[in-house]
Amino acid sequence: QKIPKLSNRESLPLSYAQQRMWFWEQLQPGSSIYHIAQALQLQGDLNIPALQKSLNEIAARHEALRTNFIVQDGNPVQVIQEPRAVELLVFNLQDIPNSDRPNQIEQLLQQQTHRPFDFASDLMVRGCLLQLDKQEHILVLVMHHIASDGWSMNIVWQELADLYQAFVSGQPNPLVELPIQYADYAVWQRQWLEAQVQQTQLNYWQQQLAAAPPVLELPTDRPRPPVQTYQGAGQSFTLSPELSQALQKLSRQEGATLFMTLLAAFQTLLYRYSRQEDILVGCAIASRNHQEIEGLIGFFVNTLVMRTDMSGNPSFLQLLQRVRQVASSAYAHQDLPFEKLVEQLQIERSLSYHPLFQVMFILQNTPTQDLELPGLSVVAQEIDNDKAAFDLTLEMLETPTGIKGKIQYNTDLFDAATISRMIEHLQTLLAGIVAQPEQNIAKLPLLSVSEQHQLL
Structure with a gap:
């Protein structure tokens, strides 16, 4: 069964998983327990405008990253916003003595990872760059779980590599258009479960977990x-x-x-x-x-x-x-x-x-996949x-x-x-x-x- 693309994209319901995240946010506002953060050490010539353009393109391409959550008639709904620039803060650590650096890096990583997302207004992805030297950076991406998961992070890095490679060499966006968006899935999932699947599967789990x-x-x-x-x-x-x-x-x-x-x-x-x-x-x-x-x-x-x-x-x-x-x-x-x-x-x-x-x-x-960025050697940073x-x-x-x-x-x-x-x-x-x-x-x-x- 194919997932259809919605023609009306106003005030859509949340998927079940998003709803759980939304309730969690009401109980524990600003908690970072469901932030997904990953970092890369980059050695070599980093083209920051091409990196910024790549991040913007990913957010433009995936509606989930520019979806906000507001309450209408007592229920949370998805509001898909127009594409805009992804935050990419740059912290210059070049003048900090080597002995203090690890401490400073750790502090910034924690601070950026824990900073709350505002469900009503923020993009659900943000980035920051720690500049350690002209040829040495740490790139940090933080996403909220309401718009991402482990598999999604792999997509982000892969698309970032493909886009960056194209933009550095003056090429257009090489990625093919996506067939549907997350909101299409969220609406389809509810209808499909309610129509066919829910009762049979629920019967199994009720028995299994009795x-x-x-x-x-x-x-x-x-x-x-x-x-x-x-x-x-x-x-x-x-x-x-x-x-x-x-x-x-x-x-x-x-x-x-x-x-x-x-x-x-x-x-x-x-x-x-x-x-x-x-x-x-x-x-x-x-x-x-x-x-x-x-x-x-x-x-x-x-x-x-x-x-x-x-x-x-x-x-x-x-x-x-x-x-x-x-x-x-x-x-x-x-x-x-x-x-x-x-x-x-x-x-x-x-x-x-x-x-x-x-x-x-x-x-x-x-x-x-091992990430390959032109002119850069890339190592994961814990x-x-x-x-x-x-x-x-x-x-x-x-x-x-x-x-x-x-x-x-x-x-x-x-x-x-x-x-x-x-x-x-x-x-x-x-x-x-x-x-x-x-x-x-x-x-x-x-x-x-x-x-x-x-x-x-």
Whole structure:
């Protein structure tokens, strides 16, 4: 079924995902928890007018980036604005001594990342340039999740590279026109779900999540506060190429995807930590099942709840088949927006924890190309994220040198040392799984070598 282009583009409803973001903004005005920020280090001759023109062109091309949200008759509506220039602030740090620079860079990155977006008037994308030297810059792009997601960020960088390349060499915009825009999708999604999909999928999820435990009780360093603050920190790690390849191989042998194998391992870790046999984990899914939305910037990603029964102390291989079954069924019912699910299940809301799940697992496998900008060498720059939407989020990424991972955690609940240990336990567990996949999940190794020595 094709998504039609709307002729009337006035006062349109929000998509379900946008609506959730809009409600969140009413509850926590100006919160930066749903800001998506990415930065690149650029070495070489940067043509700033061509960069500005490229950003303006992206915002002109994608309506989602120039859509504002206002209230009409008590309901939020989308208002699509005319194209205008994207903010690109330039901070000159050339005169700052080298010793003070890292501090200054970090401060500016945090300040620009956290600055609020005004839903009623701002573009949902902005940029800034830190000029460290004539030949050295850091480019930061910040977008609000209401207009973007992980897949969208890849589109932004790819289009930026294509446009910049053209504009630097005096060529016209090389990008082909988009078939539809995000607002077309938002209106279509509501009609399609209400007409055909919602009830069947809702029936499945109601059955799948019946009598689910409201909270995963992990051992925390401090009691859960009555109101979440979303203060967070992150720790990164990399699995060795050997372990990464062994996990890929095990997945293939068992007819599972790498996502399923890593999820089963993570749920084993959570089972061992919490001693609960009913484990619910949230997982992001790209939700780009229509060709015409593949190239759009916007908030498409949906959240699926993976509920795994860990009872009976199965072997890891048996557990993997359970997870495979759960994930396959979830994918088959992936169109029901998470916000609709929570509303329909009439889940009791708590300010203290996230509904249905408090732990998230993400395997990034959206295609990322290495960016090539003429006359520049480009390297990704990490931005420290001091927010956490969940108790724990484990994010993993396949790279040519091995699987990279990061745990973003709520600092009200966990200390840094606890998370470091958890990462060690996860790595020990993964190594144990590939060595003995037929071992029962309660017996798989968790403790690092040093912890084993301490026990002796």
